[in-house]
Amino acid sequence: MTTKVKHIAVLTSGGDAPGMNAAIRAVVRSCSYYNIKCSGVFKGYEGLIHNQIEELNARSVRNIINKGGTFLKSARSKDFRAVEGRQKAYANLKKNNIDALVVIGGDGSFTGALKLSEEFNFPVVGIPGTIDNDINGTDYTIGYDTALNTVVEAIDKIRDTASSHNRLFLIEVMGRDAGDIALNAGIGAGAEEILIPEENMGIDRLIESLKKSKKTGKTSSIIVVAEGDTSGKNIFELGQYVEEHLDGYEVRVSVLGHIQRGGAPSCYDRVLASKLGVGAVEALLEGKSEVMIGIVHKTVTIVPLKEALDKRIHKHDMLIKVADITSV
Template identity: 65%
Template sequence: MWNTNNMGNKLKHIGVLTSGGDAPGMNAAIRAVVRACTHYNIKVSGISEGYQGLIDNELRGMDARSVAHIINRGGTILKSARCQNFRTKEGRQKAHENLKKNNIDALVVIGGDGSFTGASIFSSEFNIPVIGVPGTIDNDIYGTDFTIGYDTALNCVVEAMDRIRDTATSHNRLFFIECMGRDSGFIALNAGIAGGATEILIPEDNKSIDDLVDKLKSSRASNKTSNIVLVAEGDQLGDTFKLAEKTEKLLPEYSIRVSVLGHIQRGGNPSCADRVLASRLGVSAVEQLLAGHSGIMVGVQNSSVTTVSLHDAISRKPGIDTDLVHVADIVSL
């Protein structure tokens, strides 16, 4: 429990919004923010559809009961949207006017790096206290070991791999499975190890099609009965369907199929880990504001809640774990 004697007494009303792509656990984070505000006797308003709702003045008061029974739900009850208008000074000015109209003193923004970029600019322009909460399945935010939604997305990919492997084994087929990861391979690398992929293709690892073919030849020579290649959507070898076609031409003995998991990775009930993480970070966001802090993101490192500046969260990227790449190469024999 925080020492409330150290908290500022000027904070009376907090706004909370979700922005960018939805992630399982966002509702748990909203719930934690609202109930932390209730605990500390602070008024809280939910802002619909991210920054667009702030511009359109789509706000509603929330209390502990209004967030009942949402911790287990995927998506976001506040809804989310990408807002081009907020990229303009005029749009942000209108958003600021609505904050003043509703007497909102500070914001909690749940989202990814794009959301944090908007929050950082908005905060500096109008001197509005802002705390970021990392909600994105990609886990590509600097300053936290895990982002809200990542664990659930991982479990979704691994479950899909397990199901597809049944078909791959039954028909001696090679499957290319594409998972999300436009700019990072965190999902593909970890799910690939857990799901027993023969090869994992991620943006951070410059594997060529020759490397892939050599690995598949070796696998076939060792009498492996099923093969799965897990591909992050942003891998440098390009379109997964075209990659599968090239591979089939080079290895005609394989019957190749492609499965794109797409947006099913975003949906579904959040895992226990994501619910707990979201709860911890939502409460911490409110307490950071009460302590007079702004322009930071709350995260978790080495099992402890920590903070990092929004600038660092935006401008720096977490590196891929090279030890895991090494492990993947060994266990995929």
């Protein structure tokens, strides 16, 4: 493996996701393995602009593989959206003799990385880290599996209350543009209905479905709602409408919110993050840039960042069919 890259920096950007620390660890230790320098950028692109950069070694990342969040911190940067901000970031990269950058984050983070690379001819590689699993070119993103398990565990506990009191619970989960969490967690937790942005079933159909379920003997119900679903202006309005048009249930609303982001990463996320972290360093050492390291059919792959930023085509037909069949 021949390369001119002698110093790689790594940062996390956007919303945190369980497994980001494992990815940072893999990047740092891969650099150590290949005998090149590694630095961590604190607070994402904002830290890059303000030169919050520290050299890391293999011991710097000990005991973090099991930790949620990101020890490098994350922040959204308005300044980086401007050319002047990216110029400052690039100047700090050169000031610290950094040859390439690994960016762990989602589509917003990748957009920034691509602009930095295009404007200053600076090598960048992205690692997909977001609980929404909404990045094109990879089957899974870091944090998604952990978030799913967190959501299922929460719904299991809510179901205990629902069944004890003949209640209908509407549970909102994250997913502004993608229904992956809602659909998979809903099936895994045995939800009666699942509402996602990609499939607008309509309020009337929802009411009819719930009435049918009640006639078959169901005394409680769980409806999982992705935050991007448009059946109502918000989940509270949706809950009120359901209560007004459906007799026999007490309706309750539960918004899981940021609990979905936290917690120790699952084994799957730790292993995935480790694979992608190693892959990112090796891609840079092979002279690649403006690419994302993903996982497709259990194989680590390299995808152009522009392709990763394309709108993902969600194919949920099979899962929707499974949800419909198993919720009768």
